[in-house]
Amino acid sequence: MxxxxxxxxxxxxxxxxSSKRDLFELPAGIIYLDGNSLGPPPKAAFAELEQAARREWGEGLIRSWNEAGWWSLTDTLGDRVGRLIGAQAGETVVTDTTSINVFKALHAALALRPERRVILAERDSFPTDLYIAEGVAASRPGTELRLAADGADLGTMVDERTAVMLINHVSYRTGALRDMADLTRRAHQAGALVVWDLCHSAGVVPIELDTIGVDFAIGCTYKYLNGGPGAPAFIYANRRHHDGLVQPLSGWWAHAAPFAMESGYRPAAGIRRLLCGTQPILSLRALKAALDALEGVxxxxxxxxxxxxxxxxxxxxxxxxxxxxxxxxxxxxxxxxxxxxxxxxxxxxxxxxxxxxxxxxxxxxxxxxxxxxxxxxxxxxxxxxxxxxxxxxxxxxxxxxxxxxxxxxxx
Amino acid sequence: MxxxxxxxxxxxxxxxxSSKRDLFELPAGIIYLDGNSLGPPPKAAFAELEQAARREWGEGLIRSWNEAGWWSLTDTLGDRVGRLIGAQAGETVVTDTTSINVFKALHAALALRPERRVILAERDSFPTDLYIAEGVAASRPGTELRLAADGADLGTMVDERTAVMLINHVSYRTGALRDMADLTRRAHQAGALVVWDLCHSAGVVPIELDTIGVDFAIGCTYKYLNGGPGAPAFIYANRRHHDGLVQPLSGWWAHAAPFAMESGYRPAAGIRRLLCGTQPILSLRALKAALDALEGVxxxxxxxxxxxxxxxxxxxxxxxxxxxxxxxxxxxxxxxxxxxxxxxxxxxxxxxxxxxxxxxxxxxxxxxxxxxxxxxxxxxxxxxxxxxxxxxxxxxxxxxxxxxxxxxxxx
Structure with missing residues (x-):
């Protein structure tokens, strides 16, 4: 040897x-070094999908929205992701896509800093974060997207015009890990809010959102969380912001009484205000199995x-x-x-x-x-x-x- | 007897x-009169999910984005939905949720009528359409949401200030079917655009979007299309609007070169401009099986x-x-x-x-x-x-x- x-x-x-590997289905003859892009299936995901499709969809039909807990999966899975990122229960939901959650988080942050106009982000950010920030800026007259050069310290660019700083916790490109506590502190000192993109850190790096006092965080669930191709993303909002949460994707899942069928929007309390429409249950159930595999680790x-x-x-x-x-x-x-x-x-x-x-x-x-x-x-x-x-x-x-x-x- | x-x-x-019933899994002893809310599973959906999860996710891993056609499911399934609603290929994508697609369609329509400020909708619309229209109006200074009283003829309310009319093809409440050709014509005569909500008509009512000249349409796929709980929704944009399509959810799936990892957003050509982020593949695959069941009908x-x-x-x-x-x-x-x-x-x-x-x-x-x-x-x-x-x-x-x-x- x-x-x-x-x-x-x-x-x-x-x-x-070492015993955890048995929980995953990995093909023979493959060394899989791409779990930072798409994690492999936990073996339990197959049975979970079968249960969700054959038993709940097939036998329970519409009744499964209540009886199988479909309606609350955004919250129950959100809380479980929350435990991996240092969030209390009720601060995280699993829903929509990373891109859409960036949109909500930026809008919510801008609404909390109405006198400020600048979104600060990194040029070598995962691109969709920037594309969405552009979309937000273009649709809000006066809003400006300012990009830090590659490798620049975002903390030195925060100023009294900065409403929100959008940062990747781990660079998708270089793998560099940013100091969340330090950057959050410096943003807050300048009166700005922070949105952390946890796509490349959730599930693999210890994260303490509440302890650090992060404002918002978003991330995907199909990388180190192994939730399956295109599994819904998550969004976190610190409890102190819940009463002031406003975002324009105010769909019926974010309504205080979704089945009252009111014609006017009345926002739900808490983190559900960051939901929008009906979520893909089958994909959410594969994610549930994936979170089971992380339980107790x-x-x-x-x-x-x-x-x-x-x-x-x-x-x-x-x-x-x-x-x-x-x-x-x-x-x-x-x-x-x-x-x-x-x-x-x-x-x-x-x-x-x-x-x-x-x-x-x-x-x-x-x-x-x-x-x-x-x-x-x-x-x-x-x-x-x-x-x-x-x-x-x-x-x-x-x-x-x-x-x-x-x-x-x-x- | x-x-x-x-x-x-x-x-x-x-x-x-009558022979089509065999394509669906329905529990014994049940008469299912709620397919207008959640269609039952086509039997083929179980094998399709197994294929997508075990073979493609489990064995193909990241390679399945190319090799199993995951990346283009939004388009391939979109075109198949398109055939059911009278759209040419390249005018429909399956993506996100109905609520989010209403948001995109309203923004796109408002951008095409910049001098007009009114969104016209029905008070007894499916509520999420109104909640989203509120969100759009609230985040665009000067935009006004005007609601027609229950049962009022929207066509009589369209005027030179109306940018876009948002209409449910079939009322979720009463089941009333609106005259798409007539209302679209009257909206166009007033210079307004139309967004049709096809949630309660797609797959069960003949629809001719292109022939009628509809501008935008959106709808869900889990009612009469039987795509499964929370299956991704669809959005249609008439080809004549493609060059001018703008919407603020400009995520990386709507980029002209998503893997060039450019820092600036460059819109994709055509209907892909209405995509945003990574889609839930497992849920999309159940929908694929459901569309198979409609093939040739x-x-x-x-x-x-x-x-x-x-x-x-x-x-x-x-x-x-x-x-x-x-x-x-x-x-x-x-x-x-x-x-x-x-x-x-x-x-x-x-x-x-x-x-x-x-x-x-x-x-x-x-x-x-x-x-x-x-x-x-x-x-x-x-x-x-x-x-x-x-x-x-x-x-x-x-x-x-x-x-x-x-x-x-x-x-």
Whole structure:
């Protein structure tokens, strides 16, 4: 056994989460390093879907809205996501999409700071956050979207005109982790509110929204939460803002009495004011099974293993970088989420060649290979094997095969 | 055999759609008259969900976004819904919720009529349409929501200040069917645009959006389209408006190059401009199976059977109305969708007593019993049996049992 293999073996032996892998369905022959984009199914999701479709939809029919708890899934699942991000019950709902929840959060924040006009965000934000912020700004005369240059410290740009700062907790591109407590404090000192995008941190980084006093947060549930393709997103609003919550997507699920069928909108109390319309129950039920798989897991164990997996990966990749002109752009130390990003001129065909060998990472334009490390189902052995494959692809030039350069629609 | 039973039997014998019932999973002992609220599962939905979850999510993982066509489901399913509502390919997408699609359609319409400020809608509209219209008006300074009194002719209220008229094709309450061609023509004559809400007509009433020249339409897919609880909704925009489509929910799915990860929003061409964020794939796949069940069915056959079922029901209910103080508020003639609404002082406990006997209709505040008649899976025999049960509940006073008056959350 090589020194690397033996180190991996001893790390796996000491892993307190190693038994969790059995909860997930992962195909044989695949090393899955893309759980930062789409988590794999928890095995229990299949039975949960069957229950929801055959028993509840098929036998219960319309009655299941009450009897199977469909109507309150936004809240019951929201509270469970809330526990993973440091929110009290009643501060989080699962609903709609990340993009739509960014829209609601920005509108709600702007309404709470009516005398201010600036939305501050990062240029290298996950793009949809910016596209939505543009949409908000364009539809609110006088509102201005100001973007910080890549790598700039948003905290230095907050001023008395800033209504709200929209920040990615972990950069989708580099994997850099922002200091939530510090940035929130500096925003609040300037009188601004914060909206944190937790897409790349929920479920894999300890988060304390209430303790820090965050105003709003949004995020998706299909990455480290493993809720399934396009599973509904979540939105959090700190309890202190609930009485003043206003957002223009005031649909019937956000009404105080949805079945009174009143012609005028009367806002629901609390976090339900951030709901809008009828939610996709089948997709929500896969998410329920995924949250079950996280039940009882200590997020500190997840974080410790996440840092260990990414550290191990970076140590093994460092020599390859020197040899093949690649560059790890993910921070060392602890300032990262659970992914490692490597810039390389041929990132696209290299990723394709890896995928052909069963090592699934992904590509982000223009030149980044991303590898996500989900502590619930990955072993150190797999990390070592993935780096072996990467070395082989780079050393052999296997990526030069033209079949690896044809761009797929989604990469 | 009674005269009624023998009439039902002969109608069933002549029914060209009778074989379609086998495509649906319906529990034994139930007569399901609530398909206008939640359609039952097509049997194929279970296998479709299994395929999507186990094979595509579980084995394909992230690759299924390309390889299983997930990324384009909004469009492929949209085009299939489009064929049911008289739209060309490329004019309809399945996405988000009805409420959110009302929001997009109203914004898009207002943007096309910048010099006009009035949204005109019906007070007895399905409430979420009004709540959303309120949200749109409140977030656009100067925009005014004007509501027509119950039963008023919206066409007489359109004037040179009206930007857009929002109309329910079939009233969720009374089942009245509006004249789409006439109202659209009168709106256009006044220079206004129209948004048609097809929630209670798509899949059961012939609709010719393109021929009539409708501007926008939205609707849900879980009623007569049987897409499953909370299945994503649809939105249609007439091709002539595509170049000018603007709406503030400009998420990454509406970007011209979503994977170029640009920091600025560049709108996609065509109908994709009405998309926003990542869609719930599992729920979309149940809808796919549901649209399969409609494939090859002539909408004219559906309409003919729908009118026959509701006519038969009303004929049988008329004597009960006289005897028990009930009143059919659904139009006779052909001016109705596929439901019959009966006003009765004790509508709530009567519906509950019927449900206890396996006859599932629903209640709408304050005093309406609604019965939906979905031609794909209902027989005339079931209609006759349902009326027998209603007669028995009313005549015996069975509804007086206190267990039938306790209100459930969703009714």
């Amino acid at each position: 090589s020194a690397v293999a033996s180190k991996a073996a001893s790390l796996d032996l000491a892993d307190p989460l 200590d997020i500190a164990d997840i974080r410790a293993k996440s840092l260990a997996l990414t550290r191990f990966f970076m140590e093994l990749v460092d020599p390859l970088c020197r040899e093949f002109g690649a560059r790890i752009i993910t921070p060392r130390g602890d300032g990262r989420g659970s992914q490692v990003a490597i810039a390389h001129e041929q990132a696209y065909p290299v990723i394709q060649a890896l995928i052909a060998r069963g090592i699934i990472g992904d590509f982000r334009a223009p030149d980044i290979m991303r590898f996500g490390f989900a502590p619930l189902y990955l072993s150190f052995r797999e990390v070592a094997d993935a780096v072996d494959a990467l070395r082989d692809v780079l050393a052999s030039g296997a990526w030069r095969d033209s079949k690896f350069s044809a761009k797929a629609l989604v990469t | 009674s005269a009624v039973a023998s009439k039902a039997a002969s109608l069933d014998l002549a029914d060209p759609l 002539d909408i004219a056959d559906i309409r003919a059977k729908s009118l026959a079922l509701t006519r038969f029901f009303m004929e049988l209910v008329d004597p009960l109305c006289r005897e028990f103080g009930a009143r059919i508020i659904t139009p006779r003639g052909d001016g109705r969708g596929s439901q019959v609404a009966i006003a009765h002082e004790q509508a709530y406990p009567v519906i509950q007593a019927l449900i206890a006997r396996g006859i599932i209709g629903d209640f709408r505040a304050p005093d309406i019993m609604r019965f939906g008649f979905a031609p794909l899976y209902l027989s005339f025999r079931e209609v006759a049996d349902a009326v027998d049960a209603l007669r028995d509940v009313l005549a015996s006073g069975a509804w007086r049992d206190s267990k039938f008056s306790a209100k459930a959350l969703v009714t």
